[in-house]
Amino acid sequence: VEGGCTRRLILNPSRETAACAEDRQLVSRIVVQQDTQAFGELVGRHQSHVRNFLRRLTRDTALAEDLAQDTFLHAWNKLHTYAGKGSVVGWLLKVAYTTFLQSKRKSNRYAEILESVKLEHSGDAVSASRAQDEVTDLDRLLAVLGEEERAIMILFYGCGLSHREVSEATGKPLGTVKSLISRARQKIRQRFDIGVEDHA
Amino acid sequence: MPEPMIRPDDEALRALFFAPPIEDAGFSHRVVARLRRQLWVRRLAVPLAALLGLAIAFRPALQLIEALPQQFAALSAGLTDAAPSQYASWMVASLVITMATFATLIFVGVED
DSSP states (O other), rough: OSTTHHHHHHHHHHHHHHHHHHHHHHHHHHHHOHHHHHHHHHHHHHHHHHHHHHHHSOOOOHHHHHHHHHHHHHHHHHHGGOSSSHHHHHHHHHHHHHHHHHHHHOOOHHHHHHHHHHHHHHOOOOHHHTTTTTTTTTHHHHTOOHHHHHHIIIIISSSSHHHHHHHHHHHHHHHHHHHHHHHHHHHHHHHTTTTOOOOO | OOOOOOOSSHHHHHHHOOOOOOTTTTHHHHHHHHHHHHHHHHHHHHHHHHHHHHHHHHHHHHHHHHHHHHHHHHHEEEEEEEEOHHHHHHHHHHHHHHHHHHHHHHHHHHHO
């Protein structure tokens, strides 16, 4: 399935290399010729990754859509700074994360989910179920994490970025990324009483 | 409500985080349309600002151009007529003293 946030897990390496080469060609057309049509093509290729990432991060579809549009507009302005190191999608996710951090509009959906989980544990099932509309296991799991841990876990497990790519996308040192993933896994293990192995 | 069912391995987390691809559904067109609007506004902004500035500054600039020859004439006449006064001497003397004081202070500072 191409276009999903988990492309790394599905595409084979040769196809991925060809896709990266096509991405780089599009980038050079955009930077050199200011080609908006090529930019549209690039957006079409990666919109799914960026939108999925932002939807997971905000748990708010409308906000995620706005941020995704802003992300691509920022990407247009900054594309000349893309040095060709790493994948284009990794770079776009970095721009998306920066756009999310700089956004004045914040979603408090995860705080609400966390609150409902607490209510549920305290036995207030009525209030909890009222707040639980369409809350998935993943939402509950992400709700117990801090904003930074959540972003790193989504980039690593959801978007299939490597530790190094997550480090580049978030601007955190590699060691910090690894320890944040480890800490997040530990939180998940403690909170949900599950045996997640620690590979980070 | 039951706790999330997560298998105790790394793949389970990957599976849990899996998100199906989102259809474009006009998203890229919306982004490109917004981008083109921005570029159009940017391209138009500079000439528009220049035109506006020209419209605002036209009359004062014209008055200034008309007044310039008279101003220059007055200035040159003033310079010709100027003679050293006691006030000017005092100004020069205080300037020299101030500079000398600062130079000494700087010299002492450098030495320390």
